[in-house]
Amino acid sequence: MLEAAMSLFVEHGYGATTIDSIAREAKVAVQTIYFSFGSKQQILKELIDVHIAGDEDPVPTLERPHVVEALEAEDPRQQIRLQVRLTREVYERVGPLLEVLRNAATTSGDGAELWEANKRQRQVVQRRFTESLVAKKALREDLSVERAVDISYVLLGPELFHLLVTERGWTPEEWEQWVYEGHCHHLTGAQE
Template structure:
């Protein structure tokens, strides 16, 4: 990567970090682009040139937090997801799903709170929230289809219901409730979620 590209990438990261700090502290609506630029030590024109809108900045902040990096690789093409899908052991797949979910939520929980709080009063952020939920459902449908190709599901459980169960157990709301309000550690949530996925989706053993 050229020095110029490295600098641009570093500046972009600074702006995202500044936005996350202010969104978490003040809320999305109360944070202006000028305030983000000031926090990042950048000209506000540079911020607008880079992201165009505050909504686009929040969207990228959410995407990077979910992925763990800023590489333009779709979720279903990432090595961890592909490895879980290809694992021949259904129990191992479900444990890896819980592990991946825990790692994502440890990164993304503060950003998701910003989105969730802003969504009711802002149609664009509501759309962002709904898009995130839809993307999560697409990934889960693929994971559950892979699971069902390896093993029969629990009696009476079709693909759609199994997907819904997995989405509920691995939802950000469930993670937030247990870790932020009930004092669970992320690792405890991961173990409980993995055990619950196995119990709810697979036949008794």
């Protein structure tokens, strides 16, 4: 059911995808969709949660082994490299769904609460990575934590990934390298 919904959301958008169309695509009864998820918005939330994590394990983002490894990297540039790579991998899995959610939130208001929650979570993650750079004494002295969080939030946002990769045709690896270099420059002052 989730894969059918994903296919329809990405191909047709949130507004044009109905519970009926998801049921037809998944070859199940409409009542099965409602019983399993309750609403179209809940289906989208489930899809995003699973694809961000890459699995169905209920482990918070900041406790996932690869995230912990990145945060614990001794070299600040290695931390940034791993952070950007992890973000690229997430967006390769979930980028189209986040664009569906963003569009639904801005055009119809449906999903606005979910989109705002996603943005808040991304800010929490960026703050934790910034605090890790502060602890390593790697954050530029002339840069406040708040400004550093803002820079990370924008550079690592799905909106920028969508613009450069989907609309402008950059490869995900080109995006990753450019964002890595930008992070090093803007947050630590290091040139790569």
